[in-house]
Amino acid sequence: MDATSFIIQFHLILILLICCNTSTNLAMAANNSSTNFSTAILIRVDQSGQGDFKKIQDAIDAVPSNNTELFFIWVKPGTYREKIVVPADKPFITLSGTEASNTIITSSEGGDITESPTVTVLASDFVARYLTIQNLFGTSGKAVALKVKGDRGAFYSCRIQSYQDTLLDDSGRHYYNNCYIEGAVDFIFGSAASLYERCHIHSVAAGAITAQGRETPLENSGFTFLGCKITGTGGNTSLGRPWGSYSRVVFAYTFMANIIQPEGWNDWGDSTKQSTSYYGEYKCYGPGANRSKRVVWSRSLSNEDAAPFLTKNMIGGRSWLRPTPTHFKRSGSTNIVTSAGEN
Numbered sequence: 131m132d133a134t135s136f137i138i139q140f141h142l143i144l145i146l147l148i149c150c151n152t153s154t155n156l157a158m159a160a161n162n163s164s165t166n167f168s169t170a171i172l173i174r175v176d177q178s179g180q181g182d183f184k185k186i187q188d189a190i191d192a193v194p195s196n197n198t199e200l201f202f203i204w205v206k207p208g209t210y211r212e213k214i215v216v217p218a219d220k221p222f223i224t225l226s227g228t229e230a231s232n233t234i235i236t237s238s239e240g241g242d243i244t245e246s247p248t249v250t251v252l253a254s255d256f257v258a259r260y261l262t263i264q265n266l267f268g269t270s271g272k273a274v275a276l277k278v279k280g281d282r283g284a285f286y287s288c289r290i291q292s293y294q295d296t297l298l299d300d301s302g303r304h305y306y307n308n309c310y311i312e313g314a315v316d317f318i319f320g321s322a323a324s325l326y327e328r329c330h331i332h333s334v335a336a337g338a339i340t341a342q343g344r345e346t347p348l349e350n351s352g353f354t355f356l357g358c359k360i361t362g363t364g365g366n367t368s369l370g371r372p373w374g375s376y377s378r379v380v381f382a383y384t385f386m387a388n389i390i391q392p393e394g395w396n397d398w399g400d401s402t403k404q405s406t407s408y409y410g411e412y413k414c415y416g417p418g419a420n421r422s423k424r425v426v427w428s429r430s431l432s433n434e435d436a437a438p439f440l441t442k443n444m445i446g447g448r449s450w451l452r453p454t455p456t457h458f459k460r461s462g463s464t465n466i467v468t469s470a471g472e473n
């Protein structure tokens with residue numbers, strides 16, 4: 131495939147993606163006078179050698195430090211056995227596959243939440259789309275698939291899979307849309323302020339879905355699940371337990387299968403956290419959503435209580451959610467051009 135047909139085909143794929151992803155249409159461009167959000171520098175990663183790089187990390191390394199332009203890293207289908215770090219000095223990167231089912235980033239390191247992540251995002255303004263991010267360490271300990279520490283991170287149609295501590299939603303404001311997240315023990319945890327919209331949460335064994343880490347009442351963090359679906363196989367799964375004293379989690383308009391334990395939430399063996407945690411449910415449905423045996427310190431939210439959690443305000447509004455770029459260019463930077471074909 132020559133460069134021109136590649137670009138044409140790429141545009142066709144993007145048009146399809148844009149048409150089928152309403153959330154992208156809804157998103158508004160951030161107003162950043164120094165960054166043109168309609169245009170991105172395109173870097174292609176292809177294991178067959180026809181792109182600019184064979185490895186995803188090499189593409190990220192090619193983005194200049196303190197970049198002010200958008201970089202769109204398009205990853206061709208394949209299984210990438212890599213651990214990836216997006217460093218803090220490289221904002222405005224989009225990492226995009228074509229379908230999560232065939233674009234897989236995988237590793238299998240376990241034991242430690244800092245060392246184990248398959249993908250670590252330290253940069254702000256990061257976007258991932260159509261990728262599977264997995265940690266195949268297994269069932270014998272902590273093994274993070276994705277750690278998100280940068281502010282303003284967005285994830286669209288990604289599959290995030292491990293067993294214990296799958297998603298370290300560490301800090302900053304994040305948005306997850308149409309993602310599939312799988313695990314068993316504390317598999318969505320951390321101190322970020324995040325909105326999970328229309329995501330599928332799948333529990334593969336008894337455990338807790340969330341372990342949110344808000345430590346003080348002043349901290350603006352918490353997880354909201356809006357219009358999600360919870361399924362699983364193990365049974366006896368709790369919606370959450372408090373990693374931080376002021377842990378805050380809300381499920382709204384969410385389907386819950388019968389794997390959710392009747393009590394719903396637990397205090398992780400520390401009853402003092404019952405009065406400081408904020409665990410709410412609003413208009414959820416399905417066999418796991420029956421609140422008649424829920425712990426009394428969890429909340430059935432009124433319309434008024436729920437209102438702040440039903441919008442993007444809790445992640446700082448929608449202003450930073452950027453649309454998919456419509457124009458792509460090759461970099462003038464020798465850094466990228468000379469790297470092509472070297473791999």
Ligand SMILES: *[C@@H]1O[C@H](CO)[C@@H](O)[C@H](O)[C@H]1NC(C)=O
Binds near residue numbers: 161162163
């Ligand atoms: C974006 O911000 C710049 C200054 O930072 C301002 O001049 C411009 O009018 C803004 N554009 C929009 C569309 O708000």
Ligand SMILES: *[C@@H]1O[C@H](CO)[C@@H](O)[C@H](O)[C@H]1NC(C)=O
Binds near residue numbers: 166167168169457
């Ligand atoms: C942003 O990029 C688009 C497409 O290349 C171009 O039409 C537009 O003029 C650019 N805007 C600014 C502010 O440079």
Ligand SMILES: *[C@@H]1O[C@H](CO)[C@@H](O)[C@H](O)[C@H]1NC(C)=O
Binds near residue numbers: 195196219
């Ligand atoms: C990037 O910005 C940081 C913070 O301003 C600075 O310390 C660093 O030297 C910059 N890096 C480059 C390569 O300019």
Ligand SMILES: *[C@@H]1O[C@H](CO)[C@@H](O)[C@H](O)[C@H]1NC(C)=O
Binds near residue numbers: 161165196
């Ligand atoms: C705008 O872009 C600059 C340069 O990358 C970045 O330092 C800054 O944080 C951005 N501002 C906003 C509001 O996103």
Ligand SMILES: *[C@@H]1O[C@H](CO)[C@@H](O)[C@H](O)[C@H]1NC(C)=O
Binds near residue numbers: 336391396
């Ligand atoms: C379910 O899990 C809780 C801990 O969350 C445990 O205390 C309880 O014994 C378990 N129940 C069953 C039936 O396994």
Ligand SMILES: *[C@@H]1O[C@H](CO)[C@@H](O)[C@H](O)[C@H]1NC(C)=O
Binds near residue numbers: 420421422
């Ligand atoms: C909820 O559970 C209680 C007790 O187990 C039961 O009586 C009630 O009918 C259930 N509610 C619904 C809507 O299924």
